[in-house]
Amino acid sequence: MADSSYIVEMHGIHKIFPGVQALSGVDLFIAPGEIHALVGENGAGKSTLIKVLTGVEKPDAGKILLDGAEIAVKSPLHAQELGISTVYQEINLCPNLTVAENILIGHEPRNRWGSIQWKAMNAHAQQALQRLDIAIDVAQPLGTYSVAIQQMVAIARALEISSARVLILDEPTSSLDAHETAQLFQVMRKLKDAGVAIIFITHFLDQVYAVTDRITVLRNGTLVGTYETATLTRLDLIAKMIGRSLTELDEMSKIKRESQKHIHGDVLLQAKGLGLTGAIAPFDLELHAGEVLGVAGLLGSGRTEITHLLFGVDRPDSGSLALAQKEVKRYSPLASIGRGVALCPEDRKAAGIVDDLTVRENIILALQASRGWFKYLGLPQQYEIADRYIALLNIATPSADQPVKNLSGGNQQKVILARWLATNPQVLILDEPTRGIDVGAKAEIQKLVLSLAEEGKACVFISSELEEVLRTSHRIVVLRDREKITEFSSDVGEHTIMQAIAGSEA
Amino acid sequence: MKPKIAFNWKKMIEHKLFFPFVALAIILLFDLIFIPGFFRLQTKEGHLYGNLVDILRNGSTVMLLALGMTLVIATGGVDLSVGAVMAIAASVAAILMNPVIIGMKLPPDLMKFINDPNFTYAPLWQVITVTLIVATFCGMWNGLLVAYVKIQPMVATLILMIAGRGIAQLITNGVRIQIFYEPYAFLGSGWLILPFSLYIVALVFLLASLLTRKTAIGLFIESVGVNARSSFFSGIDEKKIKLLAYTFCGFCAGVAGLVASSNIRTSDANNIGLNYELDAILAVVIGGTLMAGGRFSLLASLIGALVMQATTTSMYAFGVPANAVLAIKGVVVILVILLYSEQVRSFIRRFTAPKEARS
Numbered sequence: 001m002a003d004s005s006y007i008v009e010m011h012g013i014h015k016i017f018p019g020v021q022a023l024s025g026v027d028l029f030i031a032p033g034e035i036h037a038l039v040g041e042n043g044a045g046k047s048t049l050i051k052v053l054t055g056v057e058k059p060d061a062g063k064i065l066l067d068g069a070e071i072a073v074k075s076p077l078h079a080q081e082l083g084i085s086t087v088y089q090e091i092n093l094c095p096n097l098t099v100a101e102n103i104l105i106g107h108e109p110r111n112r113w114g115s116i117q118w119k120a121m122n123a124h125a126q127q128a129l130q131r132l133d134i135a136i137d138v139a140q141p142l143g144t145y146s147v148a149i150q151q152m153v154a155i156a157r158a159l160e161i162s163s164a165r166v167l168i169l170d171e172p173t174s175s176l177d178a179h180e181t182a183q184l185f186q187v188m189r190k191l192k193d194a195g196v197a198i199i200f201i202t203h204f205l206d207q208v209y210a211v212t213d214r215i216t217v218l219r220n221g222t223l224v225g226t227y228e229t230a231t232l233t234r235l236d237l238i239a240k241m242i243g244r245s246l247t248e249l250d251e252m253s254k255i256k257r258e259s260q261k262h263i264h265g266d267v268l269l270q271a272k273g274l275g276l277t278g279a280i281a282p283f284d285l286e287l288h289a290g291e292v293l294g295v296a297g298l299l300g301s302g303r304t305e306i307t308h309l310l311f312g313v314d315r316p317d318s319g320s321l322a323l324a325q326k327e328v329k330r331y332s333p334l335a336s337i338g339r340g341v342a343l344c345p346e347d348r349k350a351a352g353i354v355d356d357l358t359v360r361e362n363i364i365l366a367l368q369a370s371r372g373w374f375k376y377l378g379l380p381q382q383y384e385i386a387d388r389y390i391a392l393l394n395i396a397t398p399s400a401d402q403p404v405k406n407l408s409g410g411n412q413q414k415v416i417l418a419r420w421l422a423t424n425p426q427v428l429i430l431d432e433p434t435r436g437i438d439v440g441a442k443a444e445i446q447k448l449v450l451s452l453a454e455e456g457k458a459c460v461f462i463s464s465e466l467e468e469v470l471r472t473s474h475r476i477v478v479l480r481d482r483e484k485i486t487e488f489s490s491d492v493g494e495h496t497i498m499q500a501i502a503g504s505e506a
Numbered sequence: 507m508k509p510k511i512a513f514n515w516k517k518m519i520e521h522k523l524f525f526p527f528v529a530l531a532i533i534l535l536f537d538l539i540f541i542p543g544f545f546r547l548q549t550k551e552g553h554l555y556g557n558l559v560d561i562l563r564n565g566s567t568v569m570l571l572a573l574g575m576t577l578v579i580a581t582g583g584v585d586l587s588v589g590a591v592m593a594i595a596a597s598v599a600a601i602l603m604n605p606v607i608i609g610m611k612l613p614p615d616l617m618k619f620i621n622d623p624n625f626t627y628a629p630l631w632q633v634i635t636v637t638l639i640v641a642t643f644c645g646m647w648n649g650l651l652v653a654y655v656k657i658q659p660m661v662a663t664l665i666l667m668i669a670g671r672g673i674a675q676l677i678t679n680g681v682r683i684q685i686f687y688e689p690y691a692f693l694g695s696g697w698l699i700l701p702f703s704l705y706i707v708a709l710v711f712l713l714a715s716l717l718t719r720k721t722a723i724g725l726f727i728e729s730v731g732v733n734a735r736s737s738f739f740s741g742i743d744e745k746k747i748k749l750l751a752y753t754f755c756g757f758c759a760g761v762a763g764l765v766a767s768s769n770i771r772t773s774d775a776n777n778i779g780l781n782y783e784l785d786a787i788l789a790v791v792i793g794g795t796l797m798a799g800g801r802f803s804l805l806a807s808l809i810g811a812l813v814m815q816a817t818t819t820s821m822y823a824f825g826v827p828a829n830a831v832l833a834i835k836g837v838v839v840i841l842v843i844l845l846y847s848e849q850v851r852s853f854i855r856r857f858t859a860p861k862e863a864r865s
Contacts, residue, residue, distance in 0.1 A: 333740070
């Protein structure tokens with residue numbers, strides 16, 4: 001092990017959560033003085049891997065080496081003592097305290113009687129920031145500075161408190177603008193020159209290519225590989241992140257060709273220049289009866305933002321939306337349900353299931369909401385509806401009275417689907433309906449989408465898995481950087497779409 | 507036979523009413539053993555009297571508050587102002603019946619009726635209606651602050667908790683108004699075999715049950731309490747639901763204010779309903795509704811209120827000095843909350859499971 005030129009080595013890390021294999025045999029090698037990107041779609045296992053490294057989670061198998069010696073990280077605090085520090089996406093500093101207090105909290109210089117030496121503290125903090133080439137008044141409250149500066153302060157704290165040699169940046173740029181990002185990159189390069197190893201987690205591929213030396217790609221909890229950034233093309237990287245398999249492809253495309261015949265010209269939904277500043281640039285969109293419209297794009301490309309506009313969660317600040325030729329005036333989920341629009345949201349736990357309620361209550365929730373407070377569905381009717389969809393969607397539950405939190409992820413997803421099917425929607429928007437569910441359930445949901453289209457409904461189908469989008473959709477919209485880039489018919493190859501997703505330098 | 511019994515056991519333990527009932531039963535068992543004659547009931551002129559009846563009668567104001575508080579807590583909120591709203595209600599009712607402030611200017615021939623048990627300035631139905639409308643508006647104010655202005659419930663209702671008693675004093679111009687009108691006094695201290703206030707509790711309970719279980723409102727309250735965002739995505743108007751819960755809570759506080767003031771026959775803005783908000787919150791918690799919101803049971807909250815009152819009444823009957831009763835109440839609350847903990851539950855499950863296995 002003496003030959004190890006790596007500062008951190010993670011070998012064969014396994015982690016199992018109840019019902020999910022989060023990581024299976026993942027390796028990660030970090031050299032001193034390198035910026036190492038950790039990429040993968042949601043659920044790929046990036047954050048679990050980081051949690052294992054920082055002691056938040058214990059690995060079920062595998063070992064971690066620091067400077068060639070095996071270590072067992074007991075807690076995040078222990079990780080800091082070992083020189084492994086993390087700066088999280090949401091900054092966990094105190095905006096009401098001064099910059100200096102934030103940097104040195106818990107480590108304040110004290111005099112003989114234990115009171116804090118403010119001058120020494122401020123000088124110390126100033127120095128710490130100087131290392132990052134930042135000159136600000138450290139006696140000001142942190143909250144008076146921009147998010148980028150706050151991020152730097154968080155980094156300064158990480159370096160100062162633990163004299164970190166490994167710095168993990170978990171999506172640090174998601175709330176920064178271009179200028180601030182550039183500022184952050186400068187700091188990162190400076191640290192790199194000082195020999196600090198940086199693990200950089202981001203969804204923005206531009207940034208991966210801007211600062212990193214090597215890239216480790218994860219997919220579905222497994223290691224795809226580690227590559228030199230300079231030699232991996234953007235297209236290859238996306239292919240590796242998204243992955244492809246050829247299962248069931250034939251059957252699906254057969255169903256799709258069948259359903260293609262059913263598309264008639266009626267425009268069910270039409271968006272003209274619809275947009276919301278900061279969320280999605282103005283776009284045009286047409287949705288026909290009997291059609292499945294795929295939306296492809298990486299996470300953060302504006303996929304979810306589009307669904308929120310179409311479903312009325314957010315109110316657009318430009319353009320117009322019409323349903324069945326009728327202009328939309330009221331933007332709210334309730335109004336959308338009334339117009340026959342339904343949305344299975346991306347975040348199943350936070351915006352989908354109501355976990356303490358039963359399967360029956362979850363299924364009738366949207367239907368009841370559209371009926372209002374007083375037209376209450378009687379219990380027999382509720383059971384009738386619930387049992388019908390439990391049978392139709394093959395939901396595995398002991399009974400309709402089971403709290404939905406006791407169901408597996410895939411079955412929870414089906415319950416949400418049932419909730420929307422019960423409202424008999426004309427336009428069904430599915431944002432990542434197959435995330436985190438097993439292959440069998442995935443295929444069932446894809447088939448269901450196609451059969452709904454056959455009945456003359458229109459579907460919007462969003463997924464990070466490109467092959468899935470290709471298989472189920474008749475037409476594909478590509479998003480990049482919160483903008484609609486282009487539209488394809490599904491006959492085009494995966495390659496063309498990936499190029500569109502990747503953008504310029506493909 | 508045996509497996510069936512074991513199965514029923516399990517069902518019973520999982521039931522929402524099980525633990526509140528157990529807590530109540532333990533207290534009554536204590537009474538049975540240590541306080542001779544605690545359960546003795548007497549009839550006077552066809553009416554029932556005794557410690558058990560006292561528990562019901564003295565607990566009725568907290569029971570009324572607990573009904574409204576249950577809905578508020580189920581949405582994930584809390585209402586600290588119910589005690590103050592009781593005081594406002596009492597002041598409004600008192601000034602309508604006995605407008606001493608205006609009475610100063612009344613001609614002497616009306617003044618002499620002021621102490622007459624049959625005199626009221628406004629008729630009883632007006633007194634009750636106006637008082638309840640005022641209290642309902644107080645609740646609505648809380649609801650607006652919480653749902654639409656989006657102030658945290660504890661802070662939003664703290665405003666009226668503090669201001670409420672001042673408002674109550676302003677209404678009566680700082681005077682404690684005596685209530686002489688007998689029909690009004692009947693609300694809180696009259697008897698129809700059982701204390702009349704119990705019929706009021708039953709009526710409000712019925713109203714709340716119909717409101718929440720015969721409409722979709724109960725489901726929506728629980729849904730909002732469990733996951734407000736999911737509920738919003740499902741088309742539930744979370745704000746309206748919260749507004750309704752706080753408004754109803756204000757209404758219940760108004761009824762409680764009527765009962766309390768008619769019982770002590772005065773509008774004492776400083777003392778009516780003092781600290782009752784905490785008793786009501788505890789009653790709901792003992793009833794098994796989580797402070798985080800979600801599933802609720804109105805009946806369980808009523809039993810929770812009775813647990814609180816039974817403790818107090820038992821302590822008095824046992825001869826515990828009045829100032830020590832609060833401390834003992836605290837101990838009882840701790841014990842009840844411990845009883846609810848997952849550890850105790852799993853212990854009881856383990857206790858019942860072998861039975862199943864054996865049979």
